[in-house]
Amino acid sequence: MGVIHSPNPQQIYMTTTSETGFILIVDDNPTNLSVLSAALSSAGFKFRVAVNGESAITQVERNPPELILLDVQMPGIDGFETCRRLKANQDSQHIPIIFTTALADIDSKTKGFSLGAVDYIPKPFSQEEVIARVRVHLQLKRLTESLERQLSDRTIALQQAQIQLVQQEKLSTLGELIAGVAHEINNPISFIFSNIEHLEEHIASITEILQLYQQEYLHPSAKITDASEELDLEFALKDIVKIINSFKLGTDRLRNLSLSLRNFSRADVDTKQPADLHQGLDSTLLILQHRLKSVGDRPRIEVVRSYGQLPEVNCYPGQINQVFMNILANAIDALDEAMIHSKMSASIPQIQITTDIDAQNCVNIRIADNGMGIPDLIQERLFEPLFTTKPVGKGTGLGLSIAHQIIVEKHNGILKVNSQPGQGTEFSIKIPIRD
Known part of the structure; x- marks a missing residue:
């Protein structure tokens, strides 16, 4: 449809160009609209018109x-107010606005630019x-839109690279930390464990000697009798065995x-190795x-293990753990949340772990809880990096990713x-x- 040079102000003007989008002309003067x-x-631009700000x-x-x-x-709300409202709306704030005006003073231009306009076209046109x-x-x-898309794509790529680095660093740091803790625990525990047997033997010998004293000295002194009764020697000897x-x-x-x-922190980042996945589950x-x-x-929380017969699996055991x-x-978080909101599917919170082998020679591991469940919209995003439904400080959104x-x-x-x-x-x- 061609341009109508004597327009009805309410008419929508269109050209037959193939340009994407259109330009909106806002003016209450038919002559200006025509020009x-x-x-x-x-x-060759597509355009439409509006006769006032509203x-x-x-x-x-x-x-x-x-x-x-x-x-x-313009009558009603003028161009400045119209611009202010458009820029205050998130959906329209990015649209470039060029003022058309006969006002040439610096104050008017400054006001327009401060409201977010990108340019002025003076009248007469x-x-x-x-x-x-318009072309510029x-x-x-x-x-700008192209650069923003490129920046967004690069940001996503950078984010994925950062997540991989975070994962590697997290696993490495966690493995070193847990291995260090295990080592620190193991040393004193080994010392205590190795000495319990000797302590047990010494106490048994002392108990035997005390019993011999009781048999040989049927009439101990009043001082020994009082001390023995105060200690309750018979009870103490039996209690020591329990301790x-x-x-x-x-x-x-x-x-x-x-x-x-x-087992949980096995350092295996370079090569895969055979591992017992049941041992990994139990350790976790x-x-x-x-x-x-x-x-x-x-x-x-009740944990129900339904383990099948699994061979060792060639994998990175630390990462699988x-x-x-x-x-x-x-x-566990889901069951805690379900209990808070009284939305348990059963009275006893439960995690069920099932393992088996399928026809494709693959191991299947299913971990199920009887909590509130997850809405479809959230399920679709569960494995997205940085997506989390947990409060600030409770989750990073990286775990499932x-x-x-x-x-x-x-x-x-x-x-x-x-x-x-x-x-x-x-x-x-x-x-x-x-593999």
């Missing part, structure tokens, strides 16, 4: 233009000047924890044992989530037994 329409039409704002909200030619002096300024600002806008047994039980648990820490659960205990109104840690810790990278990229496997609101969540891991 600007002719100028834009001759250069109409312009409505049109922009409905269909944003690429650029706005805005008259300053010169078609060549209108076309030149459209080119600037498109160049020694408690020492042995405690040191056994600490030795198992130290072993679990060493032992480290998380303190979080499985009852807390406040939340009862102890990190995946187990992230998923199990998230399951790193877990996904470890399983998919490092082990050529699959990590999926399946959840229904109110019915809990299941993470499934699938990795080949051999």
Whole structure:
């Protein structure tokens, strides 16, 4: 459709160009509209018109233009106020605005630029000047958008590289820290454990001698009798045996924890090696044992292991253990959250771990909780870097992203989530037994 040179002010003007987007002309003067329409039409631009500020704002909200030619002096809200409102709206603040005005004083121009305008076109109009300024600002806008897209792409690439570095550094630092802690625990525990047997033998010998004294000296002095009764010697001798047994039980648990820490932090970043994944799961659960205990109104979390017969899997054991840690810790968080909101799918919080081998000679590990479940919209973003639903300070949004990278990229496997609101969540891991 060609340009109508005697326009009805309410008419929408269009040219037949193939340019993307359009230019919005805002002016209450039919003559000005006609001149600007002719100028834009001759250069092949699409355009529409609005006869006042209110109409312009409505049109922009409905269909944003690429650029706005805005008259300053109009009835109702003037061009300055129209510009201010458009720039205050997040959806329209990026649209370039060129003022068209007969006002040539410095104050008016300064006010326009301070409100966010990019240029002025003085009246009476010169078609060549209108076309030149419009072209320049459209080119600037498109160049800016192109640069922003490139910057966004590079930012995403940089972010992914940073996440990989964070993952490697995190695993390395965590492994060194846990290995160091395990070593520090192991030394004193080994000393205590190795001496308990000697202590037990000494106490048994002393007990035997005391019993011989009791048999040989049937009538001890009053002082010895009083001391023996005050101590309750018979009870003390029996209690010492129980204390020694408690020492042995405690040191056994600490030795198992130290072993679990060493297994969890296995330094294997360079090469894959055969590993018992059940041992990795059990080590991780032992480290998380303190979080499985009852807390406040939340009862102890029950862990149900349904382990199949698994061969050793060629993998990076430390990294696989990190995946187990992230998923199990998230399951515990989910059960804590469900208990807070009284939305447990069962009265007893539970984590179920199932393992088996499928027909493709892959190991399948499923870790399921009976918490609140995860909405579909959140499930779609769970493995995105830096995405988290946890409060500030409670999560980085990297745990599941790193877990996904470890399983998919490092082990050529699959990590999926399946959840229904109110019915809990299941993470499934699938990795080949051999490369």
